[in-house]
Amino acid sequence: MDTTELLKLADTLIFMKTGKHLDHTQRVVLEGTFQGKTYAEIAEEIYQSEGHVRNIGAELWKALSEQLGEEVNKSNCRAILENARFHKSSAIVQNNNNHIKVHTLNVCTERQLTANSKQQNPNNQTQPHLNLGDAPEIRAFYGRETELATLQSQLLEEHCRLISLLGFRGIGKTTLALQLAEQVKSQFDYIIYRSLYFAPTPETTISNLLQIFSPSAIPPDITTQLSQLFDYLRKYRCLIILDDLQMLFAKEQLAGHYQNGLENYQRFFTLAAEVNHNSCLLLNSSEKPREITNLERIINIALA
Numbered sequence: 656m657d658t659t660e661l662l663k664l665a666d667t668l669i670f671m672k673t674g675k676h677l678d679h680t681q682r683v684v685l686e687g688t689f690q691g692k693t694y695a696e697i698a699e700e701i702y703q704s705e706g707h708v709r710n711i712g713a714e715l716w717k718a719l720s721e722q723l724g725e726e727v728n729k730s731n732c733r734a735i736l737e738n739a740r741f742h743k744s745s746a747i748v749q750n751n752n753n754h755i756k757v758h759t760l761n762v763c764t765e766r767q768l769t770a771n772s773k774q775q776n777p778n779n780q781t782q783p784h785l786n787l788g789d790a791p792e793i794r795a796f797y798g799r800e801t802e803l804a805t806l807q808s809q810l811l812e813e814h815c816r817l818i819s820l821l822g823f824r825g826i827g828k829t830t831l832a833l834q835l836a837e838q839v840k841s842q843f844d845y846i847i848y849r850s851l852y853f854a855p856t857p858e859t860t861i862s863n864l865l866q867i868f869s870p871s872a873i874p875p876d877i878t879t880q881l882s883q884l885f886d887y888l889r890k891y892r893c894l895i896i897l898d899d900l901q902m903l904f905a906k907e908q909l910a911g912h913y914q915n916g917l918e919n920y921q922r923f924f925t926l927a928a929e930v931n932h933n934s935c936l937l938l939n940s941s942e943k944p945r946e947i948t949n950l951e952r953i954i955n956i957a958l959a
């Protein structure tokens with residue numbers, strides 16, 4: 656594995672930890688480390704003091720250790736990253752999938768990006784399949800730049816698989832989700848919108864989603880339905896907006912409890928966060944589902 660590949664992987668991991676890409680000095684320190692140089696040699700190259708370079712190294716090892724869940728230092732950094740990459744490559748071969756899980760995070764490497772033309776070429780304007788059901792038409796949109804930027808980054812850079820958009824009635828959740836879909840649609844194979852306003856059963860919702868991908872016979876049991884759906888969510892990059900989630904919850908109970916017969920939504924959303932796939936479920940609700948509090952891999956965006 657060459658230094659460029661290792662640097663890209665380190666950059667991805669650091670970006671996920673800090674939200675920032677490697678700067679020039681950090682790159683030089685890592686590159687020198689991969690090439691077996693001492694701190695003194697690296698320092699000399701960039702006209703910095705050895706102490707400064709050591710400090711930068713220490714910060715990098717700390718961030719990488721936290722991200723990878725094992726102690727990374729100057730002497731083992733290369734081996735650990737190569738090993739992480741090795742596991743990822745095997746995951747790709749086995750699952751034919753563009754993403755893998757490193758602890759609780761999805762890492763998407765350059766090679767994996769190449770496998771996905773939607774991501775590789777942002778100018779690839781192939782039209783996605785739009786299936787917007789009863790989505791309202793957006794006539795005007797203003798503001799919400801910060802929320803849009805956050806959502807876009809979570810979708811396109813972080814490849815987040817489950818996002819919840821929470822906010823009071825009428826605050827603009829539906830409008831924001833549809834505006835986001837409009838902005839990112841060229842990066843997806845499918846853009847799907849469904850309102851859960853009339854509290855359909857999870858079986859109905861999932862069958863309905865399955866029919867978008869294939870009109871063939873839908874399996875009767877939810878376990879097989881979910882398994883088929885996640886096969887499609889691995890095969891295609893889909894953005895699925897599920898709106899009005901609060902209608903699934905029982906009234907006069909603790910917030911976020913599903914009505915009788917709708918509990919399998921919890922299973923669906925938990926799987927969406929935890930199993931390996933290339934898509935994103937965007938949940939709009941004025942009430943926070945209980946399981947969302949317990950999930951690690953979810954981004955909650957509260958609108959005000």
Ligand SMILES: Nc1ncnc2c1ncn2[C@@H]1O[C@H](COP(=O)(O)OP(=O)(O)OP(=O)(O)O)[C@@H](O)[C@H]1O
Binds near residue numbers: 822825
């Ligand atoms: N950013 C925006 N720019 C322009 N109009 C907006 C914006 N956000 C919301 N609106 C308008 O405000 C109204 C309510 O917005 P929207 O339906 O998106 O809210 P909501 O949070 O989804 O509501 P509910 O909780 O009832 O589903 C709509 O008429 C919509 O057009």
Ligand SMILES: [Mg+2]
Binds near residue numbers: 829830898939
């Ligand atoms: Mg709405």
